[in-house]
Amino acid sequence: MDGKKRADIKVGALVDIVLKKDQRSGQLTRGHVKKILTNSPNHPHGIKVMLEEGNQVGRVKNILNEE
Template identity: 75%
Template sequence: MDGNKRANIKIGAEVSIVLKQDQRSGDLTEGVVAKILTNSANHPHGIKVMLDDGKVGRVKVIH
């Protein structure tokens, strides 16, 4: 699924995100979406979310 479209992401969904400090390396962090932070319907780098553990990053993979 496409992490660039806000409609694809639901609170409680399992996702892999890239954290700000991992953008160069591309390391992914897995977790459960607690909050969707991007207001626009689409974003070319991925929709920004907050995971239930408080980490913030852009969605790359929706599980």
């Protein structure tokens, strides 16, 4: 699943995100969702989240599992 719909993303889910500094290269960072930062129900570039690992912030590209 891609990360464009807020309803698909749950706190604790394992996701791949693109950090702001990695937007050009497209490098993905994997982690568990700590907080969902985007308020709108969907976003064309992916829902913005904060990861539990290192409090990194980025946009969800892939949802790997839901917990």
